Amino acid sequence: VTGSGQGRPPPPFDRSVLRGPTLAAAGSLLGARLVRDAAGDLPRRVGRVVEVEAYIGVEDRASHARMGPTPRNHVMFGPPGIAYVYLVYGMHNCLNVVTEPESRPAAILIRAVEPLEGIVAMRTARIRGRPSRSPIADARLAAGPGLVCAAFDIDRSASGVDLCDPGSPLRLESRPADEAAPPTIGTPRVGVSYAGEPWASVPWRLIVAASPSLSRPRG
DNA sequence: GCAAAGATTTGCT
DNA sequence: GCAAATCTTTGCC
Numbered sequence: 001v002t003g004s005g006q007g008r009p010p011p012p013f014d015r016s017v018l019r020g021p022t023l024a025a026a027g028s029l030l031g032a033r034l035v036r037d038a039a040g041d042l043p044r045r046v047g048r049v050v051e052v053e054a055y056i057g058v059e060d061r062a063s064h065a066r067m068g069p070t071p072r073n074h075v076m077f078g079p080p081g082i083a084y085v086y087l088v089y090g091m092h093n094c095l096n097v098v099t100e101p102e103s104r105p106a107a108i109l110i111r112a113v114e115p116l117e118g119i120v121a122m123r124t125a126r127i128r129g130r131p132s133r134s135p136i137a138d139a140r141l142a143a144g145p146g147l148v149c150a151a152f153d154i155d156r157s158a159s160g161v162d163l164c165d166p167g168s169p170l171r172l173e174s175r176p177a178d179e180a181a182p183p184t185i186g187t188p189r190v191g192v193s194y195a196g197e198p199w200a201s202v203p204w205r206l207i208v209a210a211s212p213s214l215s216r217p218r219g
Numbered sequence: 220g221c222a223a224a225g226a227t228t229t230g231c232t
Numbered sequence: 233g234c235a236a237a238t239c240t241t242t243g244c245c
Contacts, residue, residue, distance in 0.1 A: 088240090091238050144227070191227075192226060220245085228236105
């Protein structure tokens with residue numbers, strides 16, 4: 001029905017892209033939107049994906065899938081488009097998007113998003129339960145894998161959620177058609193030196209180079 | 220059954 | 233620049 005306000009909602013992220021090669025999917029994910037629907041007092045939160053990391057196959061010694069299916073990582077061995085959320089260092093949650101066909105374990109870690117909507121809600125979620133001293137700049141609200149989950153209220157209960165389902169309160173949406181694909185570059189992944197070579201050095205961290213919301217270590 | 224390290228973030232030296 | 237916070241998962245006995 002035309003003229004009835006918003007028009008039809010944006011399409012969810014294309015699952016067939018996620019079913020394909022993980023590095024290509026990771027490139028397509030840059031510029032996409034991470035969306036958390038409004039809930040209670042909190043309005044809708046939207047962020048533009050600007051930093052991701054690929055973890056591909058059991059042979060990738062940096063991947064949680066390297067030891068085969070376990071209670072923690074079994075989602076990685078399932079169908080593409082599903083969220084894999086884990087707890088790291090006993091305190092930070094990290095959000096991944098499962099890729100490639102079922103039984104082939106691979107995932108893309110969402111390392112940083114640029115806040116677009118619901119910035120107040122993101123700041124509220126970041127500060128909740130901790131007396132923050134210095135103020136947080138808008139662009140830095142989700143500038144790291146643990147911070148993305150904190151700003152969007154994502155924890156392990158979201159593991160298994162279908163991020164390509166338009167009805168999911170937490171989901172991915174495609175980059176708007178009127179927005180150009182951002183220039184991107186690849187760099188080594190962060191915090192995986194334990195994996196040894198070549199896994200510690202492969203340039204599977206993809207970033208929107210010009211973004212002010214990249215995670216801290218590199219820019 | 221226990222010890223060790225981890226796909227991080229923050230605050231202090 | 234470095235170490236603490238904090239707890240789950242993994243590896244080895």
